[in-house]
Amino acid sequence: MIGANDKFSKIGFVLAMAGSAVGLGNAWKFPTMVGNNGGSAFIILYLALTFCVAFVAFLGEAAIGKLGESDLVHSLFKLAPKHKKQWSLAGFFMIGAVLIASFYMVVIGWILYYIIISFGSLPADTSAAGALFGGLISSDITSVVLCFSAVFFVVFYIVSRGIKNGIERLNIWMMPTLFVLLLLMLFYSFTFGEGFLKAAQFLFVPNFSKISGELVLQALGLAFFSLSMGVGAVPTYAASLPDGTNLIKSTLSIIFINIFIGLMMGLVVFTFIFAYGADTAQSGPGLIFVSLTTLFAKLGIVGNILAICFFVSLLFAGITSAISMIEPFAFYLINQFKFTRAKALVLIGIFTYILGIFSALSFYAPTADSFSLFGKSVFDALDYLTSNIMMPVGAIIFSFFVGFVLNKEALNILLGRFMGRAFFELWYFAIRYVVPVAICAIGIYQIVG
Numbered sequence: 447m448i449g450a451n452d453k454f455s456k457i458g459f460v461l462a463m464a465g466s467a468v469g470l471g472n473a474w475k476f477p478t479m480v481g482n483n484g485g486s487a488f489i490i491l492y493l494a495l496t497f498c499v500a501f502v503a504f505l506g507e508a509a510i511g512k513l514g515e516s517d518l519v520h521s522l523f524k525l526a527p528k529h530k531k532q533w534s535l536a537g538f539f540m541i542g543a544v545l546i547a548s549f550y551m552v553v554i555g556w557i558l559y560y561i562i563i564s565f566g567s568l569p570a571d572t573s574a575a576g577a578l579f580g581g582l583i584s585s586d587i588t589s590v591v592l593c594f595s596a597v598f599f600v601v602f603y604i605v606s607r608g609i610k611n612g613i614e615r616l617n618i619w620m621m622p623t624l625f626v627l628l629l630l631m632l633f634y635s636f637t638f639g640e641g642f643l644k645a646a647q648f649l650f651v652p653n654f655s656k657i658s659g660e661l662v663l664q665a666l667g668l669a670f671f672s673l674s675m676g677v678g679a680v681p682t683y684a685a686s687l688p689d690g691t692n693l694i695k696s697t698l699s700i701i702f703i704n705i706f707i708g709l710m711m712g713l714v715v716f717t718f719i720f721a722y723g724a725d726t727a728q729s730g731p732g733l734i735f736v737s738l739t740t741l742f743a744k745l746g747i748v749g750n751i752l753a754i755c756f757f758v759s760l761l762f763a764g765i766t767s768a769i770s771m772i773e774p775f776a777f778y779l780i781n782q783f784k785f786t787r788a789k790a791l792v793l794i795g796i797f798t799y800i801l802g803i804f805s806a807l808s809f810y811a812p813t814a815d816s817f818s819l820f821g822k823s824v825f826d827a828l829d830y831l832t833s834n835i836m837m838p839v840g841a842i843i844f845s846f847f848v849g850f851v852l853n854k855e856a857l858n859i860l861l862g863r864f865m866g867r868a869f870f871e872l873w874y875f876a877i878r879y880v881v882p883v884a885i886c887a888i889g890i891y892q893i894v895g
């Protein structure tokens with residue numbers, strides 16, 4: 447159970463959940479996918495899927511947390527009318543969040559490194575920028591490990607302070623700061639005139655010929671990753687929700703903030719890219735660590751300031767997400783074994799740290815061959831296992847649980863009063879049938895595609 451003094455405030459919940467959602471996914475998965483898929487058609491598709499599928503499933507996961515008011519394993523145990531033990535096992539999908547944290551913090555470490563170098567001179571052309579990034583991950587293991595370790599200690603320190611004094615407090619200043627930094631960069635992008643217009647056109651004028659079945663599934667996968675679903679983050683935060691919160695309104699705010707920040711990041715990134723004629727189809731790390739850095743270098747001192755703002759906003763987005771990956775399992779260990787928070791975090795920390803180092807070593811040239819799994823680097827294998835397997839499977843199990851196992855009247859009391867009977871029935875239908883079909887389609891595509 448959760449003491450009243452370790453529950454979120456209403457705004458704290460929205461910011462913490464938005465902090466979990468807004469992360470590295472918004473910064474590079476979203477702009478990269480938009481860039482590779484011709485822009486706005488992808489955004490429209492993404493918005494439609496977010497509202498028709500991800501929103502529905504998100505409310506279901508939040509309902510498990512709020513009705514169970516415990517960690518995911520114990521909530522499922524408490525809420526299942528029968529086969530309690532079997533259902534509670536599904537709670538272990540939250541290990542997926544710990545696995546994500548291990549490689550995710552390595553990337554946040556790279557971002558920290560780029561903040562530091564943004565105080566000096568940035569690489570002036572693409573080949574120098576490519577060499578800098580390639581050199582960092584493949585030969586400068588000391589910097590990678592130091593930056594990863596710094597991020598690791600900050601994240602674990604915040605989680606060690608608990609929901610109210612750690613997670614809520616951090617999100618309450620980091621999320622608005624992130625927003626202000628992005629807003630400043632957006633204002634600056636306006637001054638690029640044509641570059642900004644091209645970026646806006648690229649992001650907002652639809653080109654439906656790009657939409658294919660495959661794209662639908664990729665967009666859905668991104669929506670789930672971006673909303674931190676299927677691995678326990680949503681139910682865990684929702685368990686600390688104050689009574690009487692309008693979950694519909696909170697969820698809509700979270701989704702809105704997530705999309706809005708994704709679009710702001712997209713506008714900023716593509717304005718720079720268009721203004722300097724760089725390639726829009728560059729992927730992930732290439733877009734941010736290579737293309738953008740060279741563009742910042744062209745702007746002299748303003749570029750340094752912009753680079754610092756940009757990488758600090760990514761750092762904040764990453765940290766607020768990483769803490770939401772650690773809290774679910776820590777909360778379980780505390781409840782199940784009566785561990786102190788510190789002890790639970792030391793255990794999770796050892797595991798996460800070792801895996802993080804393995805991920806870093808899987809890019810380091812002298813050890814890369816030894817740190818590969820199923821023909822992929824440890825980093826890519828963990829990303830694949832979590833994003834493509836654990837998150838969708840977890841999300842489908844939780845939706846099934848809400849749609850077919852959980853007491854409908856309890857859901858109606860929690861949600862129905864804020865959405866009205868007709869909408870409640872529509873939502874209930876969608877969580878039973880639309881969400882599982884959509885996720886199964888992603889699953890099958892991931893396996894055979």
Ligand code: PFF
Pocket residue numbers: 466467468469470471472543546671672673674675677678679767768770771
């Ligand atoms: N939503 C985060 C992002 O877009 O970067 C990633 C994430 C956070 C995944 C929390 C899973 C999680 F539990």
